Amino acid sequence: MKLNFSENHKLLFSVVFFGFIALSILIAIIPAIEVNSNDPMCGVNTLTPAEFRGLNTYVSEGCLYCHTQQVRPLQLDKVFGRPSSPLDYSYLTPLDQIRMTPAVLGSERTGPDLSNIGNRQPSEIWHHIHLYNPRSVVKSSIMQAYPWLYEIKENPDSNDLVIPVPDEYAPKNGKVVATQKAKDLVAYLLFLKQKPIEGISQIEESTSKNLSGSDAGAQLFNTNCASCHQQNGEGISKTFPPLKNSATVNSDNPDKHIRTVLFGLKGEAINGIVYPAEMPPQKDNLTNEQIAEIINYERSSWGNNGKKITADDVRKIRAEGK
Template sequence: MEFFNNHKSLFIATAALFLILTFFVAIMPALNNQKDNAPLPNAVPLSAAAQKGKALYIANGCVACHTQQVRNIDMDKMFGSRPSVSADYADIKRQDIWRNTATLMGTERTGPDLINVGNRQPSQDWNLVHLYNPRTVVSESIMPAYPWLFILKEYPTMDDVVVAVPEEFLKDKSKKVVATEDALNLVAYLQSLKQTEMPTGTNFPEFLYKRNVKSAAVASSGGEGPSKVIAADGVALYATNCQACHQQNGKGLPGAFPSLAGSKVVLDENPEIFVDIIMNGYNARANEGFGPMPAVGTMANLTADEITAIMNHEKTSWGNDAKTVTVEEIQKLIDKVKK
C-alpha cells in the first residue's frame, strides 16, 4: 500500500500509462493510416499562395459554414463528380510545429460544399467580387462580406488586380476596388480545391438514391398514379448551376459575366454550340474581360433531361423567345461534343 501513499510514484505511473496508451491508441493508428491512405496519383500539392490562402480560410472561420466533403448520396452530386474518399485528405500535413493539421471537412452547410469549387467556379473575377460582397453575385446570400481584403484606389497601377464590382455596391464611385495579396491568396486556395480524378480502372462508390427524373417530353404525355413521370425543373436547375454568375434575371454582371438575355448562343436555332459550352466550358471572351465558364454539365454530371430543361428555361426567359429543344436532340449533341 506504500505505493498508493507516494504521490511521486503515483504521478510517474500515471504519466507512463498515459504515454503508453497514447502511443498505441493515437500514434500507431495515425501512422498506419498514413501508410494505408496515400494521396491519389494525380493529386496536386498546394502552391505557396494557396498555403497562405488556407491559413486565411482558417483564420476567418470559413469552416463554420462550408464543408469539404461530398457524401455518398445523390443530393451531394452537385458538389463533386464522385463521393469523397480517404485519399482526398491523405496529403494534409501539419501547418507548422505549433499548429496541427486542419482537414477543414466541416460539419455544417450554411453555404455550399467547397471540395470541388476550383472546378465549379474557376473564375478569379467571380471569387474576388464574391469575397468583396457576396450579394453582388448571389442576392439572397447570407455570407458576410470581406471588404478588409481589398483597398480602394483612385488610380490603380498596371500591376493591381481591379475587381469588377457593380456601381450600386460601391460607396465611393470615384475609386476602384483593388484586391490585396491576402484576397488573391485566399482565391488561390479556393481555386486549388479540385477533386482529383481516380486512377484509370479504379472503382469508387456510386452516388446512392439516384433521382428518377424523366424528360419533359415524356412527362407531357400524361398518365396518372405511379407510372406518371416528373419533368426536370429548369428554373431550379438554372438556380443551382448557372445563377451565381448569370444572375436570376439572366443579365449577368457587366464586365464580369455575360448576359444570357438576347444572347446569340442562347437564341441560335442550332443548339450545338450551346451544348458544347455547357459540357466543355468556354473561355473565348477573355479579351472582353469575362471570366472562363467551367464545364458545368460535365462536372455536375447533368443528364440530357436536365440540360434540356436548363436550355429551354434560358431560351424562354428574360425576353428570350427561341425555339425550344428536345431531350433526344440534346442527347445526340452531348455524345457528339463529349471530350
C-alpha cells in the same frame, strides 16, 4: 511489494501515467503514422506557396466557421460533390494535418460546402467579386463581405488585378484592386477540386429525377448557373452575360449553346461586350441529360423561345469535341 493503489500513490500515478502513454501510442500515434504513410491520391498536388498562404488566410478570416470541407454520403450533399475521402486532405503535410485539418473540415455549414468549389465555380473573377461583396453576385447571401482584402485605387498599375465589381456595389471613385492576400485566398479556393476515386462517379445523376423537365432544369440551373447568370437570367452588367433575349439561347441551331455549356467560353464578344469572367466548361461536372435539362430551361424561360434539345444532341456535340 503489494500493489495497494490506495496506499501507494506513487505506484498509482506511475501506472496511470505510463498506461496513458501506452494507449496514446496505440490508438493515436501509430494510426496517425500509418495514415501519413498512405500515398497521395492520384492527381493530388501539394499546395503552392500562394495556395498555402491562402489556406492560412482561410483560417484566419474565419471561413471555417460557416463552411465545411466534408461532403457526407447523403442525397442532400450530392450537389457539393462525391462523398469525401481521407485522401482528399493528403495535400496537407503531417504538421499541417495536426494544425489545419480541424479547420479545413469545419464544424457548421451556414454556407455551402467548399470541398469541390474549384470545380463547381472555377471563375477567379467570380470569387473576387463574391469576396468583396457577396450580395453583388448572390442577392440572398448572408455571408460577410471582405472589403479589407482589396484596395481602392484611382489609377491602378498595369500589373494590378482590377476586379469588375457591378456598378451597384462598386466604389464611387477608383477601382477595386485585389491585394496579395485576396489573390492567395482565391488561389486556395480554386485548388479545392475533388479528384476521381475508382468506383465512385464524379458526375452525380440528377437529384431531381421525380421532377418534370422544366422543374428539373430550374433546379439544376439554380445550382450550377444562377450565381453568374442570376435567377432572372439577366446576368450582371459588364461582368456576366445575360441569357434573357440572348441570340445564342434563342437560335434555331442549338449547337453553339450546347458547345458553350460543355466546353466553356472565354474572350468572345457577346453583343459587343467582352466579359472578363470565363464561362467554365461543364463537360466533367454534368451528364448529357442534366445539360439538356439546363439548356431547355434556359431556352424556355424569361421570354426566351429557343428550340428544345435532347440528351442525344448533347452527346453528339460532346463526341465531336471542342
